[in-house]
Amino acid sequence: MFSTGKQPEYxxxxxKLSNELKSYSVYQITAVDDNKNLLTDVLxxxxxxxxxxxxxxxxxxxxRTATNWQKCQMITGLRPTQRRVLFYGDRKKVNESNEMDELKELLIFVFSENREILIIDVYRGFYPYNKGILQNILNRYEKHLKQ
Known part of the structure; x- marks a missing residue:
């Protein structure tokens, strides 16, 4: 599946949904793997x-990187997949000097059916520039969602 023989880590x-209006939904973090929050507590x-x-x-x-939502950092569009609850996107990495790097990392978004819960998997330091590799990753999520 991957040339290295192993799956990229995320x-x-x-x-959890905390506020919803017609034009946006606000989510509050409830859990993060290994206490390594790569996003923000609110998004x-x-x-x-x-x-x-x-x-x-x-x-x-x-x-949520500023007190005014209009000044907060916009990261990525949510690209649709075959499943209506599964999306993917990317973001440019931030390097050691806190500047945007040209390298990207993959983000996978999985919503619950009622959109009350949102899971975002951040593939730190990894982006599948090969469409086949991206499709293999998405297929694993789709297979899990069917169960």
């Missing part, structure tokens, strides 16, 4: 407003 972040999934060149997305992830 850090799982689990969030927002909002309707995509065309503020980037992204295509084929309806929603966008915004991290």
């Amino acid at each position: 850090i799982r972040h689990t969030y 927002r999934i909002e309707k995509f407003q065309g503020k980037s060149n992204a295509t084929n997305i309806k929603d966008y992830l915004r991290l």
